[in-house]
Structures are given as C-alpha cells and as structure tokens.
Amino acid sequence: MGLLTIIKKQKIKDKEIRVLTLGLDNAGKTTIIKQILGEDTKKVSPTMGFQINTIQYKEYNLNMWDIGGQTTIRNFWSNYFDRSNIIIWVIDSLSLERLDESYQELREKIILQDQLVGTYLVVLINKVDMLDPQQHQSVKDQVIKVLNLDRELNQDRYIIQLVSGYTGEGLSPVLDWMIERDI
C-alpha cells in the first residue's frame, strides 16, 4: 500500500463521528434518527436496549447510537460514553412538565460525568410541528433558562435547536454543526 493510500485511508477513518442519542423515554430519539436516515418515521416502537445506525452526511460517517430512555435503562448510559464525540439530548416540547426531570438527568448523568469532558452537546427540542410557530421562541427560552448550560459548558461546546422528527425541520443545521466541530 502506497503512502498516499495510507493517508487517504486515515482521512476516511478520521471522518467517523460517534454520536449518542439520549433523553427521556418518548422524547422522539428514534424518530429523529429515522428522519435523518430517510426512513418511515411513522413506524417507531419504544427502543429496548440500543441500536446503531450509520448516517452518511457530507463526507462524514455519523455513527448514531440510539439508546432507550426508560428509567431502568438510564443507569447503563455510561456504558456507551467511551469514545463518544457528541451527545444528542432530546427534549419533548409537548411534555414540558417533564422538563425538570429531563434537566436533572442531563446534569447528573451527562454533564457532571468526567468521562464526557471534551464531548459536544446537542440539545434538540423536538415535536415543534405541533406547536404554534409563535410559541417557538418562548419554548426555546424556557428550555435555555431551565438547563442554564452556560454555567457548566463553554458556548462553543453546545447548541440548542428546535426540531421536528416528523417533518425534519431544524435538523440540517444541527448536522452541519456536528460535522464542523473539532473532533
């Protein structure tokens, strides 16, 4: 194998990004992944255990790990932290009464974990297709206020975005943000 081939192979390998998709049960994690994969989002059943999907996006391979969010499974999330580059945290904008629970889990199980220093965080506020567009900003403001990520993370380490797993709205800026990180 010539040197150039080796370098090329190395480059391709470098373009792998490992993404863990987490959040409370029913937030829409599996639906979002299906939407990005171009699969039917209406055929989603609760995730037991985990599933890995590779998404090709502009020269990059995004290895998306979809992990169940039921209470009993949450303690096993840390088994998947090793070598993860990005954590996607999905919040259900139609269940804001669970926002405090979501925040507690995000903080305790993700942000405060030493293993995840250096990992980027993507917060997706999902199901905005069901919201009146006029509510979008206030829902986002509410999430920003409750999560208060500025306390623990540098601004270039995270992004908060309104999305819909059903329509795909808001997802491509997130994919671009992910591949533009220094990973």
Ligand SMILES: Nc1nc2c(ncn2[C@@H]2O[C@H](COP(=O)(O)OP(=O)(O)O)[C@@H](O)[C@H]2O)c(=O)[nH]1
């Ligand atoms: N209206 C709406 N419903 C959604 C959206 N994403 C997911 N859902 C619904 O929310 C429920 C949970 O979705 P699922 O992907 O299984 O959530 P998970 O448990 O986080 O993987 C399902 O009934 C989905 O059809 C969305 O963007 N908009």
Ligand SMILES: [Mg+2]
């Ligand atoms: Mg699921």
